[in-house]
Amino acid sequence: MMASNRQVNSNTESVDNYLKAILALSGPEEQSVSSTALARRLGVAPASVTNMLQKLASARPPNVEYEKHRGVRLSPEGKRRALEVLRHHRLIETFLYEILDFPIEEVHDEAERLEHFISERFEERIAAKLGHPKFDPHGHCIPAMNGRMPKQRSKSLANLDGDGDFVVESVSDRDSALLKQLKAHxxxxxxxLRVTKSPQEEFILKATRQPKSLRLALSVASAVRIRSS
Ligand SMILES: [Zn+2]
Structure with missing residues (x-):
């Protein structure tokens, strides 16, 4: 939760992380994002966020459109860069998982470090080696070379009202302990999956041919996205 100078200066890495966070929080409808939500996601102080957003908005060309009380949106340039970094991130995760046999719960942290620095040539080679994959190991779409990314039609487990049978579309890459638990089940x-909701508002998940079921609290249920089977 530190707002050190290192995190607020405009080096590539922190600019990339802001753009990526705005892309993730704005969702498929590309809604504007509040600086509070951004501060929470990045683990930095709200004042640092304001500071950085002003820099991103005054860059030429601007990376974001920002008005203090209306929140922030990516500009076309900011969106292009965010999708490029996301493509790097997801390709690196796939490479680590498929080729280097990293366990799924470890690929995200490695990719967070590498995504800012790989060249276009390196990106191309990884993509070719993997056969131009469309999804990463967490089930997320990898943006195409031209930045195009199909919208996924899944819904969050947290928004599920009734019990039923579903297929897992994706799992969040951000909580490695949870990923490990999901994998074990x-x-x-x-x-x-068969999903049942307990009277305590927990989700009980039982994968086909798995002996044990897993109970997930509502607070972490949004880490799993599902679609009808
Ligand atoms: Zn990741």
Missing amino acids: GIAPGSR
Whole structure:
């Protein structure tokens, strides 16, 4: 939760992280994002966020459109860069998982470090080696070279009202302990699941042919996205 000078200066890495966070928080509808939500996601003080957003808005060309009381949106340039970094991130995760046999819960942290620095040539080679994958190991779409990314039609487990059978579309890459737990219960993109909601508002997940079920609290349920089976 530190707002050190290192985090607020405009080096590539922190600019990239802001753009990526805005892309993630604005969702498929590309809504504007509040600086409070951004501060929470990045783990920095709200004042640092304001400071950085002003810099991003005054860059030429601007990376964001920012008005203090209306929140922030990516400019076309900011969106292009955010998608490029996201493509790097997801390709690196896939490479680490498929080729280097990293466990799924470890690829995100490695990719967070490398994504800012790989060249276009390196990116191309990774993509070719992997056969131009469309999804990363968490089930997230990898943006295409031209930045195009299909919208996924899944819904968050947290928004589920009734019990039922579903297919896992994606799992969040941000909580490695949870990823490990999901893996131990056979829950990964493509798994078939029976979901029951307990009276305590917990989700009980049971993957096909798995002996044990997993109880997930409502607070972490948004880490899993599902679609109808
Ligand atoms: Zn990741």
